[in-house]
Amino acid sequence: MRIQCVVSYDGTKFYGWQKQPDKRSVQEVIECAINKITGEHNVIHSSGRTDAKVHAHNQVFHFDTQKDIAFKQWKRAINHFLPEDVYIKESKRVGEEFHARYSAIKKEYHYLLSTNEYNPFERDYIYQYPYGKLDLEAMCDCAKLFVGTHDFASFCVYDQLGTTIRTIYHIDIIENDGYFTFKLVGDGFRRYMVRMIVGGLIQVGAHRRSKAFLADLLESKGEKKCLFKAEPQGLYLEHVYYE
Template sequence: MRIQCIVSYDGTSFYGWQKQPDCRSVQEVIETAINKITGENNIIHSSGRTDAKVHASNQVFHFDTQKDIAPKQWQRAINHFLPEDVYIKQSQQVSDDFHSRYSAMKKEYHYRLSTNPYNPFERHYIYQYPYGTLDLKSMQEASKIFIGTHDFASFCVYDQLGTTVRTISSLEIIEENGYFTFKIVGDGFRRYMVRMIVGGLIQVGAHRRSKDFLLELLESRGTKKCLFKAEPQGLYLEHVYYE
């Protein structure tokens, strides 16, 4: 039986999603919880990895099990063994050919930033931008260059094993009372890709760089690298879309 779950987590105290030696990871705490229920050596497969201190509102993962539990009861069962910074929001049975990563059509990330006075209660969940105001219209105009299919080699960390060509279908930036939200939807994202795109747009909003500068980086296809990476605590995996 293949079970799909939707999970939210506070990434503050995690070294990211992926299990790694001697580091607390989201994958590890969920697998530990599931294995306590099943007595099996269950491996969970996610829609993608998030980095240290990055959050998720609706991350998706699946696992296979022989344990006979009603699909919707997995939510309650797993949550019983999870720490307070991870919560299963939904569980259901899916077909054996479903894969959380390879079946995904699009992913949506949100990046949250504040230009208001520093708030210690928000420090883990919103990037507290310390350098004054940002020009919303300039950032919105510059964001248009990323829409469509491009080689994002200049805006990610990559190896030679996978393509850096991705399609971004929408990139919206909104502001309300000093709080900025960058909403980006695409068919996939390489490591640090969202944070580098947002970091570049912040430079435009601060009038340190221009739209043409970002376009030059993008068109260089990795020959020139974006050196601006937004802080991790403002980033949220918001939604994963399936057919």
Template sequence: MRIKCIVAYDGTLFHGWQIQPNVRSVQEEIQKALKNITGENIVIHSSGRTDAHVHAHNQVFHFDSDKNLPEKQWQRALNHFLPADIYIKDSCFVNEDFHSRYSVKEKEYHYILSTNTYSPFDRHYIYQYPYGKLDLKIMQEAAQIFIGEHDFASYCVYDQYGNTIRTLYDFIISEEDGVFTFVLKGNGFRRYMVRHIVGGVIQVGAHRKSIAFLQDLLDSKGAKKCLFKAEPEGLYLEHVYYEED
């Protein structure tokens, strides 16, 4: 049977989602828990990878198992074996044609930035911007150039085989008491894409770069690269949406 899970994790002590040699990953911790439950060598499939120190409120993964457990028992069993920085929020049975990555219709990322006085308690969860104030209005204007279908090659890491055309449905920036929230919704995101877009918009908000500069990068379709990348600790995979949602 195929089981779909929604998982939240604190990315601080992880080297990202994907299993890599000699470093701690979210995928490895979950697969170890599944081994304890089922005795099977299960490989889980996520909606996409997150990088080192990036967090998730609602990441999605699925796996197949011959173990016969009630669908909600998978949540309880996994949480029993998982470390405290990973928590399974839900588990359910899905059809065999469901795939956590290929069935995705929309993803939503949030990026959190503070211009307030530095707090050691927030250092792993908010990018604490050390260079003064940011211009919210001009950042909101800059965000508009990214909405729609574009070739985002200038704003992501890619190889010659990768498709860098994506559609950004919405890009909302708000501020409350010195804390800025960047919300990006799209049909998919390439590696570092959110962090490069946010990094570029921050430069505009600091009046170091113009909106025209960001537009020129976007129009170059990879011929010119955005060299600004927001720090990972402020980034959260917020939601993954499927047809049934």
């Protein structure tokens, strides 16, 4: 039996999604909770990894089990054994052909930034930008560079095992009383890709770099690297889309 779950988590005290030796990970705490219910050695498969201090509103994972309980009860059962910074929002039974990662058709990330006076209560959830105002119009114009299908090798960390060609469907940037929300939707994102794109856009918004500078980075297809990576605490995996 294959179970699909939607989970939200506060990434502040995690070293990321992926299980690591002697490090607290989201994957580990969820697998421990499920194993207490099933008595099995269940492995969960997510739609993708998130890094240390990165949050998720709607991460998706699946696992296989021989434990026969009502599929809607998995949500309540797993949550019983989870810490307070992780919460299962939904559980359902799916077919064997479903895979949380390979069945996904697009993902949506949000990045939150504040140009207001420093707020210690927001420091783990919104990037507290310390350098003054940002030019929203300039960032929105520059964001158009990344929409479409491109080789994003200059804007991610990659290896030889996977392609760096990705399609971004749209990037929206909204400002409200000094709070900026960057919304990126694409068919997939390589490691640090969202943070590097946002980091580059912030440089343009601060008038430290130009649109032409980022265009040159993108066109270099990895020969030149983006050195601007937005802080992790402002990043949220917002939604994973399936057919």
